[in-house]
Amino acid sequence: MPGVEALLPRFRAAHTQVLGVSIDSVHCHANWGRDLGGVSFPLLADFQPKGAMAESYGAYLAGAGITDRATVLVDSGGSVRHASSVTPAGERSPDELAALCEQVDREAGTPTQAAPEPQGLGADAVLYVKSHCGFSRRARVAVDNVHAADLTVRNASDDAQALEALRQVSGAETAPCLVLDGSPLAESDVIVRTLAERLAPI
């Protein structure tokens, strides 16, 4: 996946959205993406019922209870243009995947639009977090997955000035809190989705 992440500009130029799929949960995907150095393209949780989406593509290995290492390219008209498997033990070349998408983009003849551009967070954005807080951790994992390295992160647990600033901007001491354009966002689910919409739109 890091190899694919590095080539996202090529997939983007080929009018192609990359979607990873496995049977893991949303939180498992988020933590794995962070461990890989940040995965900003969607990793889909085919989690409940387990493997149902992969099964519909013939890419679920029911005996092992896992997804095959399979590649399916769907054109913008909804037709399958390529389907292959390298088996779970096999490897894929990100460069060959990008070349495949470029070829189908040239030949598909189906309508495409440019992918949406990241909007950014603004220079004055601040994420307030607290120590030993699972919700704060989720927000920080999302920060890493969308590569928001420039975002100011302040820990209100060990910084009295940060705690006072959090109180002033939000009227509370609840973290995580993402301040965008001067307005506080308080729920970790909302914060995580907003980070994705601003920096990794689809």
Place this chain on the structure above:
Amino acid sequence: MIAEGTQAPDFTLQDQFGRKISLADFRDRQHVLLLFYPLDWTPT
């Protein structure tokens, strides 16, 4: 494995950011490359 030339089945699943994503979201906009893989924390 699904056959080339057939219509891809639609789906709606959540991503690592909690967004609900459907194949239909990309209709007439983008091609979609589905990379199935066995499990997180395995090579890609």
